[in-house]
Amino acid sequence: MRFYSDAEIRRVFTPQQALRAARQAFELLGDGHFVFYPRQVYESPTGFIGQMPGYIAAGAHRGFGVKNIVVTKARIDGLPSHNGVVTIFDPDSGMAQAAFDASTITELRTAAMSAFATDRLAAPGATTLALLGAGDQARAHLAAMLAIRPLRRVRVWSRSAESRERLLAWARRNVPAGCVVEGCAAVATAVADADIVCTVSGARSPILSGDMLAPHAHVNAIGASRPGAEELDPSVFRDATVYLDCRAACLEESSEIQRYLAQYGDAAATALRDAFDLCADTARPAPGRTVFKSVGFAAQDLVAARSIERLCQAACLPLMPA
The missing domain is CATH 3.40.50.720 (NAD(P)-binding Rossmann-like Domain)
Structure with missing residues (x-):
C-alpha cells in the first residue's frame, strides 16, 4: 500500500483537477451511486476523531473508502488542525489500496466543492x-x-x-x-x-x-x-x-x-x-x-483520492511507502 503525502497531492491536484473531482462526486450522489454512511465522531478531553466511510457503487471511482481524521484543541505552530488519512480499498479484492494525507485532501476538496457551487451560482x-x-x-x-x-x-x-x-x-x-x-x-x-x-x-x-x-x-x-x-x-x-x-x-x-x-x-x-x-x-x-x-460527505474524499492516485501514476511521481 502506498502513502500519498501533502507534497505529492499538491503537485498534481490543481484547483482545476479538484473542481473536476468535486463535480464527479456530486454526480455520483445525484445518480444514487454513492452509498451514504453516517459520520461517526468520538470525543476526548483533548479533541475528537471523526470517521467518514463510504462506498461508490459504479464507475471509475468504484469501491470502499474511509477518512479518519483527528482534530485537537491545542494548535501546534506549523501543523494543520486536522490530521489523518483517507484510505481506499481495491473494489474487487477488498485489500487496502492506498492512503492519503487527509488534511490536504480535506482542504482542497472542500474549496473545490465551494468553487463548483460558486461557478454555477x-x-x-x-x-x-x-x-x-x-x-x-x-x-x-x-x-x-x-x-x-x-x-x-x-x-x-x-x-x-x-x-x-x-x-x-x-x-x-x-x-x-x-x-x-x-x-x-x-x-x-x-x-x-x-x-x-x-x-x-x-x-x-x-x-x-x-x-x-x-x-x-x-x-x-x-x-x-x-x-x-x-x-x-x-x-x-x-x-x-x-x-x-x-x-x-x-x-x-x-x-x-x-x-x-x-x-x-x-x-x-x-x-x-x-x-x-x-x-x-x-x-x-x-x-x-x-x-x-x-x-x-465521503464521496468527495474518495473521488479526490482515486483521482490523485491516477494523476500521480500518470505523472510517474515517486511514491512513499506507507
Whole structure:
C-alpha cells in the first residue's frame, strides 16, 4: 500500500483537477451511486476523531473508502488542525489500496466543492470576494475562487489579527496583478457589496446576518460543519435560494440548517435544494442571494483520492511507502 503525502497531492491536484473531482462526486450522489454512511465522531478531553466511510457503487471511482481524521484543541505552530488519512480499498479484492494525507485532501476538496457551487451560482463577472476566516480553508478558497472568477478585490476578516495578517501577506504574493487585497476589522465591512462570501471561520455562534449582504451575493457556508457550531444567522438563509452539499448530512449535522428550519418551518424545508442538481447543463441559478451550505460527505474524499492516485501514476511521481 502506498502513502500519498501533502507534497505529492499538491503537485498534481490543481484547483482545476479538484473542481473536476468535486463535480464527479456530486454526480455520483445525484445518480444514487454513492452509498451514504453516517459520520461517526468520538470525543476526548483533548479533541475528537471523526470517521467518514463510504462506498461508490459504479464507475471509475468504484469501491470502499474511509477518512479518519483527528482534530485537537491545542494548535501546534506549523501543523494543520486536522490530521489523518483517507484510505481506499481495491473494489474487487477488498485489500487496502492506498492512503492519503487527509488534511490536504480535506482542504482542497472542500474549496473545490465551494468553487463548483460558486461557478454555477455567482454572477459570471463577480469580482469581489470576502473571506470570513484566515486559516487553511481561507487560503484554499481564495485559490479556488481565483480559478473560476476574475477577482479584483479580496477582503479578509478574522477574529485573530495575526492570522489575518499572515493570510494577507500570502494573498498579496499569489493574487494576479491588479487584484487589491485588504484586511477588515468588522464582518460587515468585509462583506459589504461582495459578490462572493466564503465563511471559513470555525465560529461557534453566528457572525453573519442577512442585512449585511448585498442582494446578489453568493455565500459559501463552510466553517460550521459540526453540530453546535454556527456562522450564519437564519436570516441569511431566509432571503436566499439554499443549496445543500448532502441533504441527509446537513439535516443531521448542521445546527445552522436545523435552527433555520425550526424558525421558518415546512416552507423553508420544502425550498431547500440539492447541490447535485447544479451538475445539469441546463441548471440556472435563481435570481437574488444564493447560499451553498456544506458539511462534507465521503464521496468527495474518495473521488479526490482515486483521482490523485491516477494523476500521480500518470505523472510517474515517486511514491512513499506507507
